[in-house]
Amino acid sequence: MNETVIINDAKPAVEFSNLTKTFGATIALDNVEGKFHAGRLTGIVGPDGAGKTTLMRILATLLKPDNGNVSVANFDPEKQFRDVKDNIGYMPQRFGLYEDLSVMENMQLYAKLRKVSPKNRQVLFDRLLDFTRLAPFTARLAGRLSGGMKQKLGLACALMGEPKVLLLDEPGVGVDPVSRQDLWRMVEDLTSDGMAVVWSTSYLDEAEKCESVMLLNEGKVLYDGAPQKLTDTLEGRCFLINGRPQIRRQTLLNALKLPSVADGVIQGSSIRIVERPNADLTQLRDLVKSRESIMIPTKARFEDAFVDLLGGGPSGESQLAKNFGDVVLNGENAVLCQDLTKVFGEFTATDNVNFEVKKGEIFGLLGPNGAGKSTTFKMLCGLLQPTSGIAKVAGYDLRNAAREAKSNLGYMAQKFSLYSILSVKQNLEFSAGVYGLDGALKRDRIDEMIEIFHLQKYLNASPDSLPLGFKQRLALSCALMHRPPVLFLDEPTSGVDPITRREFWIHINGLVERGVTIMVTTHFMEEAEYCDRVAMMYGGKLIALDTPDELKKSVVTKEMQNPTMEDAFIELIARVDAQNAKAKAA
Amino acid sequence: MSERHKILDSARLFALIRKETLQMLRDPSTLLVAVILPIILLFMFAYAVNLDIKNLPIAVVRQSDSIKAQDLEARYSGTKFFVVHPLREMPRAKEEIIRGNIRGIVLIPANLDDRISNPSLGPLVEIIADGAQPNTARFVGNAAQFIAQSWLFENKNFGQIPNNPMIEMEPRYWFNAEIESRRALIPGAIAIVMTMIGTLLTAMVVAREWERGTMEAMMASPSSVIEILIGKLLPYFLLGLLGTIICTIVAVFMFHVPLRGSILGLLAVSSAFLIPALGQGLLISAATKNQFLAAQLALFSGFLPATLLSGFIYERSSMPLPLEIISYLIPSSYFVDCLRSLFLVGDVWAVFWPNIGYMLLIGAFFFWRAAASTTRTLDGK
Numbered sequence: 001m002n003e004t005v006i007i008n009d010a011k012p013a014v015e016f017s018n019l020t021k022t023f024g025a026t027i028a029l030d031n032v033e034g035k036f037h038a039g040r041l042t043g044i045v046g047p048d049g050a051g052k053t054t055l056m057r058i059l060a061t062l063l064k065p066d067n068g069n070v071s072v073a074n075f076d077p078e079k080q081f082r083d084v085k086d087n088i089g090y091m092p093q094r095f096g097l098y099e100d101l102s103v104m105e106n107m108q109l110y111a112k113l114r115k116v117s118p119k120n121r122q123v124l125f126d127r128l129l130d131f132t133r134l135a136p137f138t139a140r141l142a143g144r145l146s147g148g149m150k151q152k153l154g155l156a157c158a159l160m161g162e163p164k165v166l167l168l169d170e171p172g173v174g175v176d177p178v179s180r181q182d183l184w185r186m187v188e189d190l191t192s193d194g195m196a197v198v199w200s201t202s203y204l205d206e207a208e209k210c211e212s213v214m215l216l217n218e219g220k221v222l223y224d225g226a227p228q229k230l231t232d233t234l235e236g237r238c239f240l241i242n243g244r245p246q247i248r249r250q251t252l253l254n255a256l257k258l259p260s261v262a263d264g265v266i267q268g269s270s271i272r273i274v275e276r277p278n279a280d281l282t283q284l285r286d287l288v289k290s291r292e293s294i295m296i297p298t299k300a301r302f303e304d305a306f307v308d309l310l311g312g313g314p315s316g317e318s319q320l321a322k323n324f325g326d327v328v329l330n331g332e333n334a335v336l337c338q339d340l341t342k343v344f345g346e347f348t349a350t351d352n353v354n355f356e357v358k359k360g361e362i363f364g365l366l367g368p369n370g371a372g373k374s375t376t377f378k379m380l381c382g383l384l385q386p387t388s389g390i391a392k393v394a395g396y397d398l399r400n401a402a403r404e405a406k407s408n409l410g411y412m413a414q415k416f417s418l419y420s421i422l423s424v425k426q427n428l429e430f431s432a433g434v435y436g437l438d439g440a441l442k443r444d445r446i447d448e449m450i451e452i453f454h455l456q457k458y459l460n461a462s463p464d465s466l467p468l469g470f471k472q473r474l475a476l477s478c479a480l481m482h483r484p485p486v487l488f489l490d491e492p493t494s495g496v497d498p499i500t501r502r503e504f505w506i507h508i509n510g511l512v513e514r515g516v517t518i519m520v521t522t523h524f525m526e527e528a529e530y531c532d533r534v535a536m537m538y539g540g541k542l543i544a545l546d547t548p549d550e551l552k553k554s555v556v557t558k559e560m561q562n563p564t565m566e567d568a569f570i571e572l573i574a575r576v577d578a579q580n581a582k583a584k585a586a
Numbered sequence: 587m588s589e590r591h592k593i594l595d596s597a598r599l600f601a602l603i604r605k606e607t608l609q610m611l612r613d614p615s616t617l618l619v620a621v622i623l624p625i626i627l628l629f630m631f632a633y634a635v636n637l638d639i640k641n642l643p644i645a646v647v648r649q650s651d652s653i654k655a656q657d658l659e660a661r662y663s664g665t666k667f668f669v670v671h672p673l674r675e676m677p678r679a680k681e682e683i684i685r686g687n688i689r690g691i692v693l694i695p696a697n698l699d700d701r702i703s704n705p706s707l708g709p710l711v712e713i714i715a716d717g718a719q720p721n722t723a724r725f726v727g728n729a730a731q732f733i734a735q736s737w738l739f740e741n742k743n744f745g746q747i748p749n750n751p752m753i754e755m756e757p758r759y760w761f762n763a764e765i766e767s768r769r770a771l772i773p774g775a776i777a778i779v780m781t782m783i784g785t786l787l788t789a790m791v792v793a794r795e796w797e798r799g800t801m802e803a804m805m806a807s808p809s810s811v812i813e814i815l816i817g818k819l820l821p822y823f824l825l826g827l828l829g830t831i832i833c834t835i836v837a838v839f840m841f842h843v844p845l846r847g848s849i850l851g852l853l854a855v856s857s858a859f860l861i862p863a864l865g866q867g868l869l870i871s872a873a874t875k876n877q878f879l880a881a882q883l884a885l886f887s888g889f890l891p892a893t894l895l896s897g898f899i900y901e902r903s904s905m906p907l908p909l910e911i912i913s914y915l916i917p918s919s920y921f922v923d924c925l926r927s928l929f930l931v932g933d934v935w936a937v938f939w940p941n942i943g944y945m946l947l948i949g950a951f952f953f954w955r956a957a958a959s960t961t962r963t964l965d966g967k
Contacts, residue, residue, distance in 0.1 A: 023965070057964060060806040061806065061962070061963075062802065062805055062806060062962075062963055062964045063963050063964055063965055064963055064965075081962065082591045082808065083591075085806060085807065085808045086808050088806070090803065090806035090807075091803075092799050092802040092803050092806070093799070094798065094799030094802070095798070095799065096798075096799045096800050096802060096803025096804075097800065097803070098605065098609060098800055099798070100608075100609050100612045100613060101605065101608060101609065105605070105608060108601070109601055109602075109604075109605045110807065112597060112598060112600075112601035113598050113601055113602075113804075113807045113808060113809050114807065114808060115595075115597065115598070115808070157803075161808075
């Protein structure tokens with residue numbers, strides 16, 4: 001506590017008030033204010049479109065605010081932009097380095113631009129290379145680095161010239177948990193040296209680790225302070241319901257209808273419930289009892305607090321699932337991989353992968369970038385030809401009955417690939433047409449999607465102009481119009497706010513109750529917990545396959561009594577690495 | 587303003603130039619546009635865009651068996667202008683022209699002998715040309731008529747006094763004595779290649795920086811916008827000059843186009859042309875910030891006008907007035923003018939100076955607009 005007092009006495013490294021920025025009719029920042037202190041890691045947290053990047057760019061002198069006072073390292077970014085630039089390190093959201101230059105050439109360039117004297121350069125480089133563990137890769141082209149290594153190089157370049165303020169715009173995106181841990185360690189080192197580090201993110205589990213967070217939503221500051229303080233407000237209001245995992249999705253649906261429940265999600269084989277403040281829990285206890293389950297208090301998470309701050313999660317049934325009808329599927333297995341292998345040149349992207357997915361199961365595919373998730377996914381959707389092995393969907397072999405297999409699956413691509421030159425209505429019509437719907441049936445299904453997802457007012461707009469949540473709904477509609485028994489979701493909720501994510505999963509859970517089988521890849525560790533089973537991939541191989549609870553249990557140690565999915569992920573990969581190192585040594 | 591805050595700092599500028607050069611050398615598309623493309627374009631323009639007319643396929647329909655008719659037919663077969671398909675019936679010839687196998691028909695009528703002695707019976711021969719390609723048609727008409735008239739003139743003993751002029755005309759072509767269009771085209775082709783390097787390549791590499799987010803990172807660094815732009819343009823300026831030299835070597839040694847001017851003159855006019863070309867590329871990339879759009883715009887506003895309106899293929903003075911006016915706004919017009927003089931005549935500084943002046947003027951305009959749209963901030967405010 002002592003420390004906090006000292007820091008608050010000093011002038012903050014970054015200070016802004018009455019800050020407003022608009023782009024046309026969109027208000028990106030709406031009268032926000034805040035202070036970021038030296039020697040502290042501050043998180044700017046919020047979903048896509050919350051205003052995080054706009055704030056970062058204003059601090060980096062790249063945007064002029066419409067209104068408000070800003071000070072960065074005691075300089076005005078508008079009038080003294082040169083002084084500000086001398087004192088900041090900035091890492092833009094998109095990898096801002098030259099992919100056709102080597103690691104060393106990139107570092108040289110930034111060192112010269114920041115006027116690091118040749119004398120000091122070598123010392124600084126050695127320190128940064130050691131710090132980022134990039135020393136063995138100095139000659140490698142930046143474009144050939146993995147996602148995590150790229151971010152570390154970006155950080156090294158942003159640190160040239162020893163800035164007072166370090167601005168990192170979503171450095172955790174596209175970085176697997178192992179590299180992310182590395183980045184955290186580095187940033188924590190920097191703050192202890194007295195640097196002010198600002199880290200923006202849409203991952204709420206990242207926010208939890210910051211010393212201080214500024215929670216942004218739709219351009220407004222919802223909360224500013226230590227994350228723990230916000231989470232503490234939920235103390236005693238969070239519960240896990242354990243008992244009958246088979247019916248947990250129905251139980252969740254019923255629980256969400258109760259007025260006393262603010263939020264609820266699936267967490268492994270349990271249900272996580274947040275109650276409203278001072279709520280009467282009788283109904284909830286009755287429900288739990290009737291499902292032969294028990295309710296135990298649990299620690300609140302930052303995400304619970306965020307959703308609570310936004311007024312609680314969505315409730316209600318999925319109209320989509322209601323209309324869907326029960327799925328008829330021949331055989332037990334909806335998806336099957338047997339010795340599935342894909343080789344690109346000398347690189348084996350998917351290496352002898354085996355798994356079966358049962359009808360009505362939610363099956364998650366997890367792994368760092370380049371682990372082979374997408375390749376496996378694409379082979380199962382018929383977008384890539386396997387080198388060897390068998391891939392079957394709904395009982396149809398993709399090698400000789402690709403057409404039948406494809407008509408039995410729906411595919412929602414990463415980043416909601418929609419046709420931006422077509423209107424929303426035309427996108428729906430196109431997807432319906434592609435899947436062979438026509439006449440009255442086509443019209444009915446399109447109207448149904450428009451109604452369920454409230455797309456009416458956007459029908460003539462381009463998908464690009466839609467809010468992210470609506471883009472996601474439209475992409476889901478397009479994938480589901482032909483009512484496929486198997487649904488593939490490739491990072492379906494990346495960047496969307498937790499409320500929209502919950503809405504999405506209410507539909508998915510409803511569909512599963514109807515017997516639809518879901519295959520999903522995700523970067524959100526919480527989302528992995530919504531799955532019945534999770535397959536973890538690394539280096540093209542399947543390294544673990546189990547329920548989320550069992551995966552977590554498999555890494556329990558004395559030091560780590562209550563591992564999260566992320567802990568499990570990092571530990572399982574570390575074990576494989578250790579094994580490989582041993583094999584190499586032997 | 588302290589030492590650190592100089593708008594143009596030589597150490598930073600040098601670092602940026604070095605970076606750009608490394609990127610240029612590593613990017614295979616640079617090599618493609620700067621070296622391979624000029625050579626391909628030169629070959630294309632040298633062989634495919636050939637404005638000289640030779641060996642045009644025509645049909646000669648001879649309806650008379652007289653000696654005179656056979657002699658006239660032989661005259662047509664004997665020229666290098668035509669490849670003659672001898673036919674006897676008109677319907678067959680019509681069929682051939684519809685199919686596009688021949689460009690024209692020369693009909694030698696059944697009463698040729700009578701027509702020679704009595705012109706009131708009708709013309710000596712009837713000529714039909716395929717108007718689908720007007721230039722070729724005009725040529726077929728003129729050449730076919732000329733052959734018939736000269737045949738008649740040489741055979742005065744036929745008894746008819748031709749109304750041909752009795753003075754023989756012998757034209758002399760200066761500067762391009764062989765009137766080979768290749769000689770006029772290849773200097774023009776160099777202008778096209780330079781437009782590609784100057785405008786297209788520049789527009790694309792700057793747009794690429796915007797697209798990949800590297801421009802954002804650069805702008806947040808202490809380097810000024812001017813440094814970033816000069817660091818970007820200077821290497822491409824040099825690459826453009828290199829392209830000119832490669833084109834010239836190919837033109838002189840492979841296509842035997844004479845270079846009557848000096849290398850100094852060549853570099854001077856090329857440098858002057860690169861100013862508006864680079865400025866245009868910069869303006870395009872600043873406006874689009876997207877490689878695909880930048881490429882489209884560069885082709886549309888740079889390559890096409892340079893090909894069609896610069897006087898490279900079509901004489902500017904014979905264009906309709908509105909197009910001719912537009913052609914004065916295109917920097918490549920002035921460059922083509924200079925290059926033609928340079929290759930076919932020599933260093934005519936009286937021609938170069940005004941042209942260089944116009945090019946620099948247009949360049950200044952482009953840079954002014956580009957500077958206005960490349961600001962310190964991302965939304966141009």
